Amino acid sequence: MHLLIEAIGFGVASGAVLALGAVGFTLQFGISNVLNITYGSLMTLAAFLGVFLLGLGLNVWLVMALGGLLIGLASVALNRGLLAPLMRRGLQPFGLIIVTVSAGIVIQYVIVAVAGPSTLSYGNLSGATLHFLGWTLTTAQVVILVVALVLMAGLHVLLTRTQLGRAMRATSSNRTLARSCGIATGRIGDIAWFLSGTFCGMAGIALAITIESFDFTLGSIFLIPIIAAAVLGGVGQPYGAMVGGLVVGIVSQVSAAYWSPSYENVVALAMLIVMLLVRPRGLFGANSSSRKLLA
Amino acid sequence: MSGIEFYVVVLLVYLGTDLLAAWGLNLEYGISGVANLAFIVVIAAGAYTYAILSLGPDSGNGGFQLYVIGLQLPFAVAVIAAAVVGAVVGVLIGVTGLKRIRQDYQGMVMLVISLMAVTVVGADTGFLNGQAGLSLIPNPFSSLSPVVGDWTYVAMVGVACVIGFFVMKRFTGGPMGRALRAMRDDEHAVAALGFSVVRLRLMSQAVGGAFGGVSGALLAAFIGGWSPGAWAYVETLALLTAIIVGGMGNDMGVSLGTFVIAVLLLQGVQFLPQISSHTGLTEALGWIILGVLTITFLWVRPQGIFKERRPFYRSPSGSDRPSPGDSGTGRVAAPPA
Numbered sequence A: 001m002h003l004l005i006e007a008i009g010f011g012v013a014s015g016a017v018l019a020l021g022a023v024g025f026t027l028q029f030g031i032s033n034v035l036n037i038t039y040g041s042l043m044t045l046a047a048f049l050g051v052f053l054l055g056l057g058l059n060v061w062l063v064m065a066l067g068g069l070l071i072g073l074a075s076v077a078l079n080r081g082l083l084a085p086l087m088r089r090g091l092q093p094f095g096l097i098i099v100t101v102s103a104g105i106v107i108q109y110v111i112v113a114v115a116g117p118s119t120l121s122y123g124n125l126s127g128a129t130l131h132f133l134g135w136t137l138t139t140a141q142v143v144i145l146v147v148a149l150v151l152m153a154g155l156h157v158l159l160t161r162t163q164l165g166r167a168m169r170a171t172s173s174n175r176t177l178a179r180s181c182g183i184a185t186g187r188i189g190d191i192a193w194f195l196s197g198t199f200c201g202m203a204g205i206a207l208a209i210t211i212e213s214f215d216f217t218l219g220s221i222f223l224i225p226i227i228a229a230a231v232l233g234g235v236g237q238p239y240g241a242m243v244g245g246l247v248v249g250i251v252s253q254v255s256a257a258y259w260s261p262s263y264e265n266v267v268a269l270a271m272l273i274v275m276l277l278v279r280p281r282g283l284f285g286a287n288s289s290s291r292k293l294l295a
Numbered sequence B: 001m002s003g004i005e006f007y008v009v010v011l012l013v014y015l016g017t018d019l020l021a022a023w024g025l026n027l028e029y030g031i032s033g034v035a036n037l038a039f040i041v042v043i044a045a046g047a048y049t050y051a052i053l054s055l056g057p058d059s060g061n062g063g064f065q066l067y068v069i070g071l072q073l074p075f076a077v078a079v080i081a082a083a084v085v086g087a088v089v090g091v092l093i094g095v096t097g098l099k100r101i102r103q104d105y106q107g108m109v110m111l112v113i114s115l116m117a118v119t120v121v122g123a124d125t126g127f128l129n130g131q132a133g134l135s136l137i138p139n140p141f142s143s144l145s146p147v148v149g150d151w152t153y154v155a156m157v158g159v160a161c162v163i164g165f166f167v168m169k170r171f172t173g174g175p176m177g178r179a180l181r182a183m184r185d186d187e188h189a190v191a192a193l194g195f196s197v198v199r200l201r202l203m204s205q206a207v208g209g210a211f212g213g214v215s216g217a218l219l220a221a222f223i224g225g226w227s228p229g230a231w232a233y234v235e236t237l238a239l240l241t242a243i244i245v246g247g248m249g250n251d252m253g254v255s256l257g258t259f260v261i262a263v264l265l266l267q268g269v270q271f272l273p274q275i276s277s278h279t280g281l282t283e284a285l286g287w288i289i290l291g292v293l294t295i296t297f298l299w300v301r302p303q304g305i306f307k308e309r310r311p312f313y314r315s316p317s318g319s320d321r322p323s324p325g326d327s328g329t330g331r332v333a334a335p336p337a
Helices: A002-032 A038-055 A060-088 A093-115 A139-161 A163-173 A175-180 A185-210 A218-233 A238-258 A261-278 A287-293 B003-031 B039-054 B075-095 B103-123 B146-172 B174-185 B187-192 B197-223 B234-246 B251-271 B281-300
Strands: A129-132 A135-138 B312-314 B320-322
Touching: A002 A038, A002 A060, A002 A135, A002 A139, A002 A163, A002 A185, A002 A218, A002 A238, A038 A060, A038 A093, A038 A185, A038 A218, A060 A093, A060 A139, A060 A185, A060 B281, A093 A218, A093 B103, A093 B234, A093 B281, A129 A139, A135 A139, A139 A163, A139 A185, A139 A238, A163 A175, A163 A185, A175 A185, A185 A218, A218 A238, A218 A261, A218 B103, A238 A261, A261 B103, B003 B039, B003 B146, B003 B174, B003 B197, B003 B234, B003 B251, B039 B075, B039 B103, B039 B197, B039 B234, B075 B197, B146 B174, B146 B197, B146 B251, B174 B187, B174 B197, B187 B197, B234 B251, B234 B281, B251 B281
Parallel strands: none
Antiparallel strands: A129 A135, B312 B320
């Protein structure tokens, strides 16, 4: 029982990072209707940029914020420079996913070319160990958890209480209709990509903070549970991604505790496949978004 | 055998096995429109099957590697088994794509499957010796002198390619090829005509998987080793780029694309001088060029260098008319208006 509670604690901590990543991923799908596989490499890029920024002596939480902003800009560039023009030229969804996979590979191997294939580490940033509710978490994990909660609460307020948020939801739901209502979908798209890119960058740096060491494969490894979380919650549904991240995190950690640590991601994959075969639109997938996914 | 001669042997074997793999993937994606981003898994399945069937029990050679089975079967049997296992794994992967979801969503699932397969095999040290992989995989011609043995291997790969070519032609030409292409272009029309889309899809994945399995087996037997490092998810993209660049659905195009990408590009970068301060730079450069090539071709010429040839039908009055339908790029880019 004690093991279970501890595992749930680890699950909540890792779930927070996964939720951050999944929310960004799902926002990009909601706004542009593209499954952006480059997301993983952008997380890796954030982690590596973090090494450089930490080397300049900046505080690690400032680095997380900065990294987020930089990747936000990179995401806007990706959309404006690559994805949106290709979509205008009539590239079908499968062609787009090949493009995002290719772009991801280019970014990943540019990282290798510049920083080399060896593993890097942020060093021991964990801080003191805290015990509460039967959980054992490091200070760093708790800070990340709090940051994630604050960001998601902020996103909720943005989406529900602001004009921008309403415009984003409208564009996500039906782009053409939103446009004919006078919403500048291009600009809204840029903002959405910036926001989701920020989540991506922060998730990447949060991952680098919590794991001992990483190399250029960081993004592609963690893309699996992030995609699983996004699909579980329903692609295009930010609240679904938050719940999905938490569920994937907890289930992965509990199975790692009771079964074997190396199989964490296998459980995430199994959930993804089952979800796909049984209910592709995810737990929270509304009918409008599920129409986008069906052939 | 001089270094150059051996390198030529290696290139020819790589070309042969990559051709078999590319033809398999072309059958699945170029002809049948199945978004199989997990193709490398069937190649790996074939390689591992060959390895564990042709190696002896794992206690041999000092017991330094742990794996299942180990029957020391002869070469031909092990290769055929590799083809069968490749087909089965292909069908299993294909089952996940049967649900009526968008093609890129399916592709993403298969990509995740591919990532996962590497992780699972790498993590379990007792199944296929984990990250270290299997080595000392028997080469059927090891009893011959190195020069004769190597060139005999090249000849055998050549024979396999010739056989594979004819098998592929039977599938891509004729009624089967037409049914598969029709399924790619419009699933509902094909279903309305009475074809079972499920059966066609799974069949193309089985045959494609068999091609991949043989390719993997031949590669593993030649190299003598096989580990998770050899089949990362990017390898599928290399084959996919070869198909896209060369021309999807066009047999010659795919073959040319494979030669350009798998041989010229990915091998060619090995010739660039290594910069000592940046190890792995040349290999990374190869992958960067690959990614940029894919994006460029999808942007500028999605049909590839050699477009798919649509059949021309002669009308009874004697005038030639091209068959109706799109230019063959419908799955990747919208048909020209």
